[in-house]
Amino acid sequence: MTxxxxxxxxxxxxxxxxxxxxxxxDVTTGDALGVIGPNGAGKTSMFNLITGxxxxxxxxxxxxxxxxxxxxxxxxxxxxxxRSFQVPQPFSNMTVFENAMVAATQSAGLYGREAxxxxxxxxEKTELLSKANTPAGGLTLLGRKRLELTRALCAxxxxxxxxxxxxxxxxxxxxxxxxxxxxxxASGVTIIWIEHVVHALLAVVDRLIVIDFGRKxxxxxxxxxxxxxxxxxxxxxxxxxx
Amino acid sequence: xxxxxxxxxxxxxxxLYALFAAGLSLIFGIMRLVNIAHGDLIVLGAYLGLxxxxxxxxxxLLALAFxxxxxxxxxYALQRGLLNQTLGDDLLPPLLVTFGLSVILQNGLxxxxxxxxxxxxxxxLETASISxxxxxxxxxxxxTFAIAIAVIWGLQWTFYHTALGRAFRAVSDxxxxxxxxxxxxxxxxxxxxxxxxxxxxxxxxxLGIRTSFDPSIGSGRLIFGFExxxxxxxxxxxxxxxxxxxxxxxxxxxxxxxxxxxxxxxHVAFLVILAIRPNGLFPRVSA
Ligand SMILES: Nc1ncnc2c1ncn2[C@@H]1O[C@H](COP(=O)(O)OP(=O)(O)OP(=O)(O)O)[C@@H](O)[C@H]1O
Ligand SMILES: [Mg+2]
Numbered sequence: 456m457t458x459x460x461x462x463x464x465x466x467x468x469x470x471x472x473x474x475x476x477x478x479x480x481d482v483t484t485g486d487a488l489g490v491i492g493p494n495g496a497g498k499t500s501m502f503n504l505i506t507g508x509x510x511x512x513x514x515x516x517x518x519x520x521x522x523x524x525x526x527x528x529x530x531x532x533x534x535x536x537x538r539s540f541q542v543p544q545p546f547s548n549m550t551v552f553e554n555a556m557v558a559a560t561q562s563a564g565l566y567g568r569e570a571x572x573x574x575x576x577x578x579e580k581t582e583l584l585s586k587a588n589t590p591a592g593g594l595t596l597l598g599r600k601r602l603e604l605t606r607a608l609c610a611x612x613x614x615x616x617x618x619x620x621x622x623x624x625x626x627x628x629x630x631x632x633x634x635x636x637x638x639x640x641a642s643g644v645t646i647i648w649i650e651h652v653v654h655a656l657l658a659v660v661d662r663l664i665v666i667d668f669g670r671k672x673x674x675x676x677x678x679x680x681x682x683x684x685x686x687x688x689x690x691x692x693x694x695x696x697x
Numbered sequence: 698x699x700x701x702x703x704x705x706x707x708x709x710x711x712x713l714y715a716l717f718a719a720g721l722s723l724i725f726g727i728m729r730l731v732n733i734a735h736g737d738l739i740v741l742g743a744y745l746g747l748x749x750x751x752x753x754x755x756x757x758l759l760a761l762a763f764x765x766x767x768x769x770x771x772x773y774a775l776q777r778g779l780l781n782q783t784l785g786d787d788l789l790p791p792l793l794v795t796f797g798l799s800v801i802l803q804n805g806l807x808x809x810x811x812x813x814x815x816x817x818x819x820x821x822l823e824t825a826s827i828s829x830x831x832x833x834x835x836x837x838x839x840x841t842f843a844i845a846i847a848v849i850w851g852l853q854w855t856f857y858h859t860a861l862g863r864a865f866r867a868v869s870d871x872x873x874x875x876x877x878x879x880x881x882x883x884x885x886x887x888x889x890x891x892x893x894x895x896x897x898x899x900x901x902x903x904l905g906i907r908t909s910f911d912p913s914i915g916s917g918r919l920i921f922g923f924e925x926x927x928x929x930x931x932x933x934x935x936x937x938x939x940x941x942x943x944x945x946x947x948x949x950x951x952x953x954x955x956x957x958x959x960x961x962x963x964h965v966a967f968l969v970i971l972a973i974r975p976n977g978l979f980p981r982v983s984a
Contacts (some may be wrong), residue, residue, distance in 0.1 A: 506877055532879040546870040549863070557867045560860040562879035571859075610878065 457517050458486045458616055459645050465495075465514035465667070474500035475511065476669035481616035482614070482647060487640050488647040489677060493689055497537055497669040498649045499541055502616050505647075506538050507531045513647075519613060533564045535613035537606075540619050541649075543599035547592030551583055551602055554591050555609045562610035574609055581605045581635060597628045601635075608639065615639065617648040621655040653681070665689070699953070702832055709834070711925075711942030712842030713907065716900035717918050718937045719848060720893035726932045727889045729868045730786060733795040736919030737802035738894060742768055743910050744810055744903020746817050752942045759904050763897045775885040784886070798913065799848030801889035806912035817905035843902050845941070848896055849934045855892075856934075857961035867890055924967040930977030939978060943970070 460482040467475040473496035482488050492498050499577045503509040507528040512676050515524045523531055542620050548552050555574040578584045581601045591602055600620050607615055621629045633655050650656040665673040673680050680686055721735050745767055749760040783790040827838040856862040867875040868885045928943055929936030944963045951962020
């Protein structure tokens with residue numbers, strides 16, 4: 456298996472706040488990597504660095520064998536990186552289907568029928584088909600989260616970045632979303648998933664990293680990581696916050 | 698009958714105003730850019746029409762086949778080379794830059810074409826008319842109105858049924874997310890300006906056939922365009938057509954009372970509507 460994404464020594468600071476501090480890791484094609492860490496640790500910032508909406512102060516991002524550090528977000532998206540947002544951000548004046556079509560035609564570069572077929576297929580997987588013609592602004596929280604996933608999938612990504620997609624959902628909603636994500640991973644999409652809802656995360660990922668103050672403080676097999684004392688300490692902190 | 702005639706002539710005039718306004722509305726809707734140079738760009742379109750017709754002898758409507766692509770190219774280059782650099786959270790830089798552009802265009806046209814009034818000659822089309830129900834309708838105003846409807850229909854169709862239209866709407870909705878969906882904002886804005894100036898070219902040539910023009914008349918067309926957009930409601934192109942018609946009818950009715958009241962009556966109608974419905978008649982973009 457080849458390496459799909461490599462972060463090497465990424466650093467990024469906003470004034471005195473370090474959101475990435477010598478951040479390095481490697482994701483192999485077909486992996487499902489989980490990311491945990493306390494609020495404000497720099498997890499979302501890490502996604503911004505990978506997708507290219509923010510550029511690092513130093514360090515490199517290598518994706519599919521190319522150094523993409525200087526690339527625009529649009530170019531990276533054509534190259535196969537897609538993400539969902541912690542706070543769903545649909546194009547709210549457009550329908551669910553049109554939202555999906557933007558990703559399919561622009562990001563994946565498909566045309567006409569082919570794009571429509573992909574969108575319908577993905578909408579079925581993400582259980583939004585019945586909402587295809589409703590304006591995205593009118594969706595429920597679960598609907599919006601599913602739309603985030605839909606749009607990301609319609610971009611035909613090699614790498615799918617999920618940012619707290621299970622947060623704020625009921626247990627039942629969460630379980631059906633986990634199943635959807637499992638299926639997506641099984642279909643061969645490499646995933647990095649940031650999540651505070653740990654049991655959802657552990658149902659899918661096969662490796663876990665822990666981030667605190669922009670640093671990677673632990674990495675390894677999920678069960679072992681969750682048992683480690685330093686993670687327990689941070690994690691109890693989170694549970695107390697939530 | 699005279700009054701009915703005034704209303705009909707005003708309605709047809711409204712088609713021209715809608716064409717002035719469509720480009721403005723498009724640009725504001727997609728990139729929140731208020732283009733102060735829009736009126737001067739209409740005048741530029743008229744001069745390009747004049748140059749093409751006098752140098753090739755083509756009928757002005759056929760000359761559109763050159764003027765529209767030329768203006769579209771100018772639009773793309775202008776957006777990518779200059780206006781994209783002014784866009785941001787602050788509304789002031791694009792206002793100042795397009796104001797500067799307006800001054801440059803006016804003086805440039807003055808330098809090349811002098812201040813002498815010009816007119817695009819369209820032969821029989823200028824005076825031809827048909828009579829319908831006791832009214833005499835000029836072919837040119839009727840054609841202008843039909844073109845306005847066709848252009849607005851075409852723009853609406855592009856917006857709601859094509860990948861380009863979805864790209865415009867996505868960028869207008871959320872630029873940052875659109876970039877992540879693979880859209881190059883700068884290119885999309887360039888295409889939007891190209892489309893807007895293509896419409897502006899049509900407006901300019903039709904204006905040049907209808908009345909004589911000189912480099913200084915741009916600001917007046919800009920005002921009519923603005924008023925039509927705002928009466929109709931931002932972000933609604935059919936509303937813009939209605940806005941143009943209201944403006945046109947107010948002007949022709951005003952002129953019936955006293956020829957000097959023509960322009961004033963249009964502005965008064967605009968102010969009255971603004972006072973009653975500050976967001977215009979059919980707003981689509983919530984303020
Ligand atoms: N553009 C920015 N300018 C200044 N500070 C920022 C910016 N973006 C993020 N930060 C700060 O960087 C820190 C890390 O933010 P980030 O969103 O990456 O955290 P996170 O790990 O995703 O947290 P959460 O679990 O709450 O989502 C926070 O303190 C945040 O306030
Ligand atoms: Mg976050």
